[in-house]
Amino acid sequence: MRRRTVLKHGATATLVGLAGCTGGEGGQETTTDETTTDTGMRTTTEETTAETTTEESLSGTLKVATYSSFVDAPSSSPGAWLKNEFEKRHPDVTVEWKTPENELNYYVQRATQGVDVDADVYVGLNVDHLIRIDEKLGEKRLFAPMADQLSNYGHVKEGLKFDPKRRAIPYDTGYISLVYDENEIQQAPETFQDLLKDRYEGKLIVQNAKTAATGRAFLLWTVNTLGEDQYLDYWTKLEQNGIKILGSWSDAYTAYENGEAPMVVSYSTDQVYANRQDKDLSKHQVGFLNDQGYANPEGMAKFADTDNPELAAAFMDFLLSKQAQQKIAQLNVQFPATDWAPLSAEFQKYAKTPENPVTFTYEELQGNVDDWVDAWARQIAGGK
Structure with missing residues (x-):
């Protein structure tokens, strides 16, 4: 595996004169x-x-x-x-x-x-x-x-x-993150290793990395943070600690909202949705493991x-x-x-950004991602 990628907040491209401008703006915008x-x-x-x-x-x-x-x-x-x-x-x-x-x-x-x-x-x-x-x-x-x-x-x-x-x-x-109910999780996990503790046994729902984009992103997050030599051992310990693996984000989030577990892998914008639907925000807290979120x-x-x-x-x-x-x-x-x-004011208040966003580049994933996911599916997901 090539180097891991950490995203720097506020990194922007240098403005240059680009050829072939289409005039697609069609107007003037001010803020x-x-x-x-x-x-x-x-x-x-x-x-x-x-x-x-x-x-x-x-x-x-x-x-x-x-x-x-x-x-x-x-x-x-x-x-x-x-x-x-x-x-x-x-x-x-x-x-x-x-x-x-x-x-x-x-x-x-x-x-x-x-x-x-x-x-x-x-x-x-x-x-x-x-x-x-x-x-x-x-x-x-x-x-x-x-x-x-x-x-x-x-x-x-x-x-x-x-x-x-x-x-x-x-x-x-x-940004992929944890979403949890603070009424059930009084002390939220702060690291990947925290998730292995007895207090979180049977309390996390994740998505299948073979069938769900969020599940694959969470898997890649573990590879990025723990390394390709360690991620399967980590997932074995997660499985032993009672994680629930469901096929899609919709399946997982519905199970979470139905109280089947007090934590789910989702997005760090979860409170935006919850606020729009007048839901109890205490049941929609966002957690970033290792102060990270997978972009x-x-x-x-x-x-x-x-x-x-x-x-x-x-x-x-x-x-x-x-x-x-x-x-x-x-x-x-x-x-x-x-x-x-x-x-918007809504996003400023409710959407959460991780202190240290991480991701993999095309070059890092090329030739690796299918092997990582297939190995995970054989060892962890089984027939799920």
Whole structure:
């Protein structure tokens, strides 16, 4: 395993003049009373204001593929707002969302078969996806490099960029953490080793790393922190201490809310959800083991064979705009991927950031991640 990666708060890209600017902003955006917190995230005491003008040089239908909850989750999906706002800026453009049941695998399969993917942009990539795509397709290109065509790319935080070929562009990030009920857990675990103590026996729900993104991220967090030579021994001890492994985040979180265990692996934005639903925040406390959280940035990419490259670039640049970044954070309940999106008062109060975010790079995961997950599945998950 190569070196471990620790993300530095407030790391930002150097602003440079980028070639091929698309004019996707289509307007001017301003923010008032902006400050920078000790987490490196810019905040504001007033709402962001935007003056949106239309841009009539682009036209046509843009087909944007993504996972279904990005579009249709009740009250917390950015898809509708992004479509409406982009179409306001480009009156001759129609955004068409596509949410195939198998998500990204649907397009990987079509590319393998040599069939037209019939989409222009994919929203919702992570580094694991890219590695599997590159291993499966080899020299076939599913996505094309885009960074040099985006005028807002300079605002993407360096520590979140996960594609060395600059195809996938981060647009938000979440931090994997523990969520616990402080009525049942009076003394929260502070380290990974704490979880092995008798007081936490049978009290943690995790997700299957083979079937859930949160489960895989938590597994990778243990590899990152404990090392590839020690993580399986650690998981064996966790299993002996009665952890519950469920198939998906939804299954695990539902079990947690039903009181099957007082701790669950989830996201550090959990209190944002809980506050919106008027839930008891004492049952939605966030815990960072070893003062860490595993960063899991999401990215977007242009399909290599799109017939609308300029329109795709304009849409991706729009998602990196100040206004869209703030709205995506609010509606997708994740942190912005850029250095210029102000956090809302709600996020400042309820969303938690770890003191020491960690993650693995593409290079560190390539050739390793499948082996780590498969070894875990054989030894720990079994038939779960």
